[in-house]
Amino acid sequence: MDTILIVDDNHAICQALALMLEINGYRVLTCHTPEDALELVSAQEIELVIQDMNFSRDTTSGEEGRQLFYDLRERQADLPIILMTAWTQLETAVELVKAGAADYMGKPWDDAKLLNTIANLISLHKLSRTNHKLERVNQQRQMAIADADLCGIVFGSGAMQRCIDLALQLARSDVSVLITGPNGAGKDKLADIIHANSPLKNKPFIKVNVGALPVELLEAELFGAEAGAFTGATKARIGRFEAADGGTLFLDEIGNLPLSGQVKLLRVLQTGEFERLGSHKTIKVKVRVISATNADLAQDIAEGRFREDLFYRLNVIELALAPLNQRTDDILPLVKHFVGNGFSLTKPAQQALLQHRWPGNVRELENACKRAVLLAQSPLLTEADFGLVRVKSAPDMPVFQPESVVLPASAMLAKSGMNGADENHAESMDVSREEIEAALKLHNGVIARVAKALGLSRQALYRRMDKFGLEK
Incomplete structure (x- = not known):
């Protein structure tokens, strides 16, 4: 239940406002001096204050209310405060509204207007307080992450x-x-x-x-x-x-x-x-x-x-x-990390990467990026470089599926059911001359690195090079 504080030296005013607000579902606290008001605000969680502008007999300057307003704001800067007075001090009203007063009403008040104003102000106050809490949590989280060792993880989701x-x-x-x-x-x-x-x-x-x-x-x-x-x-x-x-x-x-x-x-x-x-x-x-x-x-x-x-x-x-397909905001940051600063992506390539289902998750994405770097004809990578091709689908809904890609020998053996005597054939069955030439160029002819990049043993790579007439 939301708590409203009424501060007025007139007991009858306090009773009338309290009765109206309690009937409408609010918890009400009342007091009659600025000192008591400040003590209550410091001790309890209050959603809104309705305060008079004058508290001493025969005083109409509004100076007491003005001081109370600033004292309340000093203690709780976002607390909604409605100012009420039977005496209209226009200059004071303008000053305090500029300083953050929620509203300025004369006595007698309009019940419907006052209730509507209170409901709106409390809703805004709660929203503002929630946002402040979230900001604090985010700041604390960012500080914790800044101080943490994230072990080089790349993410965006x-x-x-x-x-x-x-x-x-x-x-x-x-x-x-x-x-x-x-x-x-x-x-x-x-x-x-x-x-x-x-x-x-x-x-x-x-x-x-x-x-x-x-x-x-x-x-x-x-x-x-x-x-x-x-x-x-x-x-x-x-x-x-x-x-x-x-x-x-x-x-x-x-x-x-x-x-x-x-x-x-x-x-x-x-x-x-x-x-x-x-x-x-x-x-x-x-x-x-x-x-x-x-x-x-x-x-x-x-x-x-x-x-x-x-x-x-x-x-x-x-x-x-x-899985990666449920955190697609991670895909492009990971691709940028895997391909390095020397490459960029075409728009269709980005679309293809985001739409592919990635059943192998980050591991599959990393392998696709290695393929793209190995086979790229330019620093601008296309969907074809990643082994993704466009297939026909409903209008305006392109779908991408993987092309045949170079698989490591173990993956090809598992896929084909081969073992033992079939391994040498399996290792070299999908590697083209162009792919070997590109890998040799990329790795400066270092056979161990070329073989690893293509998913071959060195013996299988040598046999393939012999077949295509490539120098060792």
């Missing part, structure tokens, strides 16, 4: 800004954080930001891609192993938890951890204790765990592939990262 704000807030605590989002969206970058701005920033920061490790080696990687614990273990090795003791451990693709590893991980999170494989000696560590996944862990729990108790241990707070 409000969605990413909110993720970073939350990451910086979480960095100050030691709680476990689960970062969720699709592959290639930047989950590891958020983990970097959390650690870099935490009290542990000078302590170890160990990263483990759980999805990239063979199942049979996962437990040894995480918890260590004694010599002879498994075939090929010729000497004792420490695990990632030991290496991260006192610092932070980032477990990427945590959904791929087998159930046996989940049991051990749950124990470490609860007690800080574990044993190396092949050992009965208990090791105790203190490690902050940040994990990430692109999987639907709730579905995995329902289907028995992931422990519910472990999920709640990991997911004290979830940091959800949206």
